[in-house]
Amino acid sequence: xxxxxxxxxxxxxxxxxxxxxxxxxxxxxxxxxxxxxxxxxxxxxxxxxxxxxxxxxxxxxxxxxxxxxxxxxxxxxxxxxxxxxxxxxxxxxxxxxxxxxxxxxxxxxxxxxxxxxxxxxxxxxxxxxxxxxxxxxxxxxxxxxxxxxxxxxxxxxxxxxxxxxxxxxxxxxxxxxxxxxxxxxxxxxxxxxxxxxxxxxxxxxxxxxxxxxxxxxxxxxxxxxxxxxxxxxxxxxxxxxxxxxxxxxxxxxxxxxxxxxxxxxxxxxxxxxxxxxxxxxxxxxxxxxxxxxxxxxxxxxxxxxxxxxxxxxxxxxxxxxxxxxxxxxxxxxxxxxxxxxxxxxxxxxxxxxxxxxxxxxxxxxxxxxxxxxxxxxxxxxxxxxxxxxxxxxxxxxxxxxxxxxxxxxxxxxxxxxxxxxxxxxxxxxxxxxxxxxxxxxxxxxxxxxxxxxxxxxxxxxxxxxxxxxxxxxxxxxxxxxxxxxxxxxxxxxxxxxxxxxxxxxxxxxxxxxxxxxxxxxxxxxxxxxxxxxxxxxxxxxxxxxxxxxxxxxxxxxxxxxxxxxxxxxxxxxxxxxxxxxxxxxxxxxxxxxxxxxxxxxxxxxxxxxxxxxxxxxxxxxxxxxxxxxxxxxxxxx
Ligand code: F6R
Numbered sequence: 001x002x003x004x005x006x007x008x009x010x011x012x013x014x015x016x017x018x019x020x021x022x023x024x025x026x027x028x029x030x031x032x033x034x035x036x037x038x039x040x041x042x043x044x045x046x047x048x049x050x051x052x053x054x055x056x057x058x059x060x061x062x063x064x065x066x067x068x069x070x071x072x073x074x075x076x077x078x079x080x081x082x083x084x085x086x087x088x089x090x091x092x093x094x095x096x097x098x099x100x101x102x103x104x105x106x107x108x109x110x111x112x113x114x115x116x117x118x119x120x121x122x123x124x125x126x127x128x129x130x131x132x133x134x135x136x137x138x139x140x141x142x143x144x145x146x147x148x149x150x151x152x153x154x155x156x157x158x159x160x161x162x163x164x165x166x167x168x169x170x171x172x173x174x175x176x177x178x179x180x181x182x183x184x185x186x187x188x189x190x191x192x193x194x195x196x197x198x199x200x201x202x203x204x205x206x207x208x209x210x211x212x213x214x215x216x217x218x219x220x221x222x223x224x225x226x227x228x229x230x231x232x233x234x235x236x237x238x239x240x241x242x243x244x245x246x247x248x249x250x251x252x253x254x255x256x257x258x259x260x261x262x263x264x265x266x267x268x269x270x271x272x273x274x275x276x277x278x279x280x281x282x283x284x285x286x287x288x289x290x291x292x293x294x295x296x297x298x299x300x301x302x303x304x305x306x307x308x309x310x311x312x313x314x315x316x317x318x319x320x321x322x323x324x325x326x327x328x329x330x331x332x333x334x335x336x337x338x339x340x341x342x343x344x345x346x347x348x349x350x351x352x353x354x355x356x357x358x359x360x361x362x363x364x365x366x367x368x369x370x371x372x373x374x375x376x377x378x379x380x381x382x383x384x385x386x387x388x389x390x391x392x393x394x395x396x397x398x399x400x401x402x403x404x405x406x407x408x409x410x411x412x413x414x415x416x417x418x419x420x421x422x423x424x425x426x427x428x429x430x431x432x433x434x435x436x437x438x439x440x441x442x443x444x445x446x447x448x449x450x451x452x453x454x455x456x457x458x459x460x461x462x463x464x465x466x467x468x469x470x471x472x473x474x475x476x477x478x479x480x481x482x483x484x485x486x487x488x489x490x491x492x493x494x495x496x497x498x499x500x501x502x503x504x505x506x507x508x509x510x511x512x513x514x515x516x517x518x519x520x521x522x523x524x525x526x527x528x529x530x531x532x533x534x535x536x537x538x539x540x541x542x543x544x545x546x547x548x549x550x551x552x553x554x555x556x557x558x559x560x561x562x563x564x565x566x567x568x569x570x571x572x573x574x575x576x577x578x579x580x581x582x583x584x585x586x587x588x589x590x591x592x593x594x595x596x597x598x599x600x601x602x603x604x605x606x607x608x609x610x611x612x613x614x615x616x617x618x619x620x621x622x623x624x625x626x627x628x629x630x631x632x633x634x635x636x637x
Contacts, residue, residue: 002195004163006070006072013070014065020192021074028077031049047063085123088101090126097165098167099128099135100163102162102195104159105158146230147230158178160180171219181195181377184210185204186223191220199244256517263427263432266432270432319347322348322351322368324353324369324370328426330353333372338599339437374429398416430606435603469604473604481615486616494523497511499546502549502551507524508524510547511523540570545574548577559586577596591612
């Protein structure tokens, strides 16, 4: 992961780099660093700090060094502990080459050992530092920087993008990209570089997405772009007008809480958008919403299929749907499996992205693959997408970021209208994914003639109701949670989460949410599996949280599982629906919410579950929006 920012131009670089770093902290916040060629003495000046961009800025603000070429880095640690030494930038022995890097150099241990045997001294335990030392040995052996770079990249393996500054060449910024993103912003006598163009989106709209396996030599007024074997590449400049929106927390203590409350709007907005499919700009959205509110017809436009590059013949001959995702997005996909199999009656497989690439792949032209990802940048999912693309099978990116790599590389795009999600733990992205997939399953069923336009319309109404219930459920239980329950449950060291059928993947999401923000250990099981072993864990120190369903048969089974817990004096927390008295009366603590259409039961419980977890965590005084060891965009495998 990690975020890279660089600048070369007529102006001073420091402010540009820091602004970019702050915007890229979602890529990691273990440590941060800044380096430039100081205009006062024409040598490197740098500083790096463990912790995020703020601690670095505090220290650097006490110094004055600055220059017209510089770069910064915000780190998510892969190789080497989180400390100052392992923070970027790194240098070669002579301190004539500085590097910031995103990605992983595979097999770097051998290169490092070889370099140490040749007399190089290392200051960190990172894979990155190897590149600086290696380039330090390669550069003098070549007549041009370009030729030295050809040799450098031939010795590196893994997925990486990095930027180099050579102290002896202060007019050039060197960029290398292999499977990790790097973009160039072209300004007026200045160039910007970053892992994500949002870092400099208010400075220029002229963007060059570096192609994979390319390197560039950047001057303030020109770009040389080469393939890894040194062939000059054509430079394609795209005009991208998206702006970084500095999202305000409003009255909320944390972004996570704000985003929990954003969910009703995110879902409603997304469904409205699809209902009258159009462009996803804000201006277009207000027109769409206005027309949606007056929309009484049950005619559905075909524009969705053009957007997804799917023909009618393909839709009718579909024999399998696949969803590929990681983390919370994988949980959303697991919930959606019930939608596609129940509503469209199409066999649906859910793949964990990190495993997908390494399993046998059976290419089936009658299948589609939906890549589910909030960021659209998750390396595991992106690599899976590239593999599927190589078989020329239809791929759809369902993401929250229209400019992401997945959207550029998939054959179709299902946009979510959740708005930027800042808090690292996914909340509104998760619920909007679930809502979008429910809408899409119905739309597919309509196209294949499995449901009527009236049923489609009802499905949309059900989504609006689910969004209402999601928020209402929080309001119903807000006081109890904030005044009593959060304090009580923050005292436990471990929890077990149980779900059955469609509530099982939801229980997995709940366990993940608790683990990642509170650091309380949580384990999730299908409720029916309890008796096959985990039941031995039941004691009075381990609350068991059960999520109910609205399917009557499954609900009865859940009651039996709750009895199994109570028979062993387990402490039972139940999320149930109105009227489910048999389950509610077994609970030590029950959250009861209004009933809804059965397939949307998880969506209705989402806000309340997140709110409960949020307040337990708040009691423990954890850094809720930036939990330890995590990053918002996971761009390493
Ligand atoms: C958990 C969380 C992660 C992400 C996962 C995939 O709250 O946010 O588990 O869901 O890293 O990320 P995306 O959805 O961006 O592909």
